[in-house]
Amino acid sequence: MALSAPLFYQTVVLVLDLVVGLIxxxxxxxxxxxxxxxxADAFTAIGTLPKPGWLALLGGTALLGLVxxxxxxxxGLLVQMIGAAAGLIYLLDVRAGLRGLTDGRGGW
Known part of the structure; x- marks a missing residue:
């Protein structure tokens, strides 16, 4: 007799996929x-991708994530994980550099 997964495993996978996707x-x-x-000039001052590059990367992955x-x-979940990684890199690295450039207090 073979053991199988419970009947609701597909529902659990779909709910987890939705939660991770929404985050x-x-x-x-x-x-x-x-x-x-x-x-736009602040991005080149801190030595990162230009503003249109970040907008294309983040906007494209957000659009594909919504789809x-x-x-x-x-x-789709793979694309959303790429978008989440790009978003985290932006928020933790680029945003800190932009903040340090604009108000002079620095990042970390």
Whole structure:
């Protein structure tokens, strides 16, 4: 007799996928919003990707993440994890550099 997973495992996987996807989507949207209001010359001053590059990366992954949440794409969670990683890099590294450049208090 073979043991099998409970009948509700697909529901658990779908709910976890949705929760992780919503968190990653929120992270990329917050990063995109912060990037949108920053000055373009500040990005080159701190030596990172230019502002249009960050906007394209964060906006593209946020858009694909939204499509994944609505339509459940096959590789959508992978795209959302890439977007979450880009959002974390932006918030923890680039935002700190921009903050140090604009108000002079520094990051960490």
């Amino acid at each position: 990653a989507f929120g992270l990329t949207v917050v990063s995109f919003g912060h990037c949108l209001i920053q000055r 994944h949440i609505v339509y459940s794409l096959p590789f």
